[in-house]
Amino acid sequence: MFHTQDGGQTWQNVTDNILMPGLGVLDIAVNNNNANEIYISTGNNHNNYGTGIYKTSDNCNTWQQVLTFDPNERMIGRRLLINPQNPSIVYALINKYVYRTTNGGTNWEIVFDQLEYDPG
Numbered sequence: 001m002f003h004t005q006d007g008g009q010t011w012q013n014v015t016d017n018i019l020m021p022g023l024g025v026l027d028i029a030v031n032n033n034n035a036n037e038i039y040i041s042t043g044n045n046h047n048n049y050g051t052g053i054y055k056t057s058d059n060c061n062t063w064q065q066v067l068t069f070d071p072n073e074r075m076i077g078r079r080l081l082i083n084p085q086n087p088s089i090v091y092a093l094i095n096k097y098v099y100r101t102t103n104g105g106t107n108w109e110i111v112f113d114q115l116e117y118d119p120g
């Protein structure tokens with residue numbers, strides 16, 4: 001993922017140090033109340049399975065893995081949604097599961113696991 005701080009004059013890759021080469025970022029969610037807080041989901045639809053959900057709170061300078069994907073499950077983080085009224089609540093669509101955190105990514109739980117269609 002690339003980031004600019006000067007209106008697009010220059011760009012910096014801000015995820016190379018946390019991701020394996022070739023691992024893609026499939027979705028990005030930015031906190032509407034704090035643009036320095038960003039979540040990304042990993043994986044893509046070309047058999048490059050994700051490693052997890054990552055979060056930055058310091059304008060993309062450092063990243064923390066807040067949810068680790070099971071490598072045996074071939075997981076892809078397809079969609080992220082931050083609750084605009086309470087940004088500590090984040091939803092993640094991962095394969096056929098919906099995960100939720102209510103504390104900014106510290107803990108996650110599966111809140112729905114019955115998607116009959118994998119929306120990839």
